[in-house]
Amino acid sequence: MTDAVVALTKRQATLNACEPPTTRLSPDRCIVQLGPVALTVAHIRTGNDIPPGGQLLCIIWKGTIAARGDHVPERSARHVPPPPVSVWEESMVVSAASETTWHWHPNGIDSTGYTSPELAERCVEQLQAAFEVAQRDDLPTAPLS
Numbered sequence: 001m002t003d004a005v006v007a008l009t010k011r012q013a014t015l016n017a018c019e020p021p022t023t024r025l026s027p028d029r030c031i032v033q034l035g036p037v038a039l040t041v042a043h044i045r046t047g048n049d050i051p052p053g054g055q056l057l058c059i060i061w062k063g064t065i066a067a068r069g070d071h072v073p074e075r076s077a078r079h080v081p082p083p084p085v086s087v088w089e090e091s092m093v094v095s096a097a098s099e100t101t102w103h104w105h106p107n108g109i110d111s112t113g114y115t116s117p118e119l120a121e122r123c124v125e126q127l128q129a130a131f132e133v134a135q136r137d138d139l140p141t142a143p144l145s
Contacts, residue, residue, distance in 0.1 A: 002030040004120035005041060009034055012128050022066040031066045032127070036134040038065035038084065039127045056104055058123050060088040060130045087133075088126050092119070 002025060009021045009032045016035070024031040028043040038061040045054040063084030092104040095113060103113030114122060 001116035001120050002041065004117050005030055005032060005039065005123060008120060008124040009039070009127065012124060012131070016128075016131060024066045033064065033066035034127055034131055036064075036138065037062055037087075037127060037130040039123055040065060041123065054094075056092045056094065056119075058090050058092070058119075058126075059086050060123075060126050061085065062087050062130060062134055087130050 006021070006023050006025075009023075013020050013034060018035045022033040028045070030039075030041040032039045040057075040059045040061065042057045043054060044057055061084040064081050065084055090106050092106050092114075093109060094102065094104055095109045096102040103115060104119045105111045105113040
């Protein structure tokens, strides 16, 4: 799923004519920063997870989660950005009899689930919506006459 999230976010960056996303990947976490918003996807394991279980937590943030990592000399004044704020989140459980039937369910396994590609698309759609709101919020307002 993380490969799809990264690829879809790169496509959104191109469509939005903004810098490529910053990504941070680990076995159980994916962080994608798209301009002023970010998506985190984390697999929260329970017990030994055999068969795989636990929860998948997807969060859209307004603010910086994955900084670009530019070098800043020690003695220069650093601008500390405001802390990120969660604007959307969803927690899911997995059901799978085999690799081809893997589904993520937002409200328990009795609810309709998403395949990993469908979930990646859903998360990036939420990221894009947050990006558009953040862009609108950052537009200067015209002075009242």
